[in-house]
Amino acid sequence: MRIAVFVSGGGTNLQAIIDRIKEGYLSDIEIGLVLSSSPDAYALTRAADNGIPAVVMRAKDYPSFEEWDQSVLDAVSDAGCELIVLAGYLSLLGPLTVKKFSNRIINIHPALIPSFCGEGMYGIRPHVAALARGVKVSGATVHFVNEEYDSGPIILQKTVNVLSDDTPEILQQRIMKECEQVILPEAIRLIADGKVTIENNIAYVKD
Numbered sequence: 549m550r551i552a553v554f555v556s557g558g559g560t561n562l563q564a565i566i567d568r569i570k571e572g573y574l575s576d577i578e579i580g581l582v583l584s585s586s587p588d589a590y591a592l593t594r595a596a597d598n599g600i601p602a603v604v605m606r607a608k609d610y611p612s613f614e615e616w617d618q619s620v621l622d623a624v625s626d627a628g629c630e631l632i633v634l635a636g637y638l639s640l641l642g643p644l645t646v647k648k649f650s651n652r653i654i655n656i657h658p659a660l661i662p663s664f665c666g667e668g669m670y671g672i673r674p675h676v677a678a679l680a681r682g683v684k685v686s687g688a689t690v691h692f693v694n695e696e697y698d699s700g701p702i703i704l705q706k707t708v709n710v711l712s713d714d715t716p717e718i719l720q721q722r723i724m725k726e727c728e729q730v731i732l733p734e735a736i737r738l739i740a741d742g743k744v745t746i747e748n749n750i751a752y753v754k755d
């Protein structure tokens with residue numbers, strides 16, 4: 549299965565996918581395209597280092613949001629990708645792309661949805677909010693993407709304990725390493741194996 553990975557920043561989740569492909573866990577997966585919302589994303593260097601085609605597509609560089617949306621859709625379709633993986637992608641997708649790739653877009657969120665999610669809850673912010681609330685566990689969620697922020701069917705979640713001396717940065721790093729980089733490749737594996745179905749906005753994962 550060929551996938552497109554959308555990025556905005558460091559690309560540690562992209563790297564985790566690349567590493568799992570190399571190690572064989574995702575040996576039948578090919579990254580056909582990396583699409584970045586920023587020309588400065590280090591994820592672009594990771595793509596170049598691994599010979600993966602990459603493009604920067606920012607809505608502000610297009611005459612209209614609709615034309616940007618259509619161009620994103622064309623780029624993914626032209627690359628022959630069947631699944632879009634949002635791996636730290638911080639822009640909102642356009643409605644054409646979301647509709648065309650209905651149930652074929654997944655996102656990694658750095659908190660346990662429905663906590664600490666929604667508009668504006670990205671990057672370090674969910675961790676700041678989790679510590680401010682005093683939660684004792686946090687983690688990450690892989691979910692399908694629909695028209696609303698972080699509200700599509702949940703595929704996988706993984707938790708870590710929150711420790712008394714955690715800072716948002718320390719918690720963020722632990723969740724990235726122990727949760728995000730584990731469940732994002734796992735969700736791709738499950739989808740490629742046809743083990744994920746959706747009914748009434750609930751995702752069911754076969755053992």
Ligand code: GAR
Binds near residue numbers: 555557638658671728
């Ligand atoms: C990750 O923590 C990811 O969960 C988060 O951005 C970071 C990107 O890291 N995504 C969101 O907050 C989306 N709401 P990366 O570029 O190193 O993979």
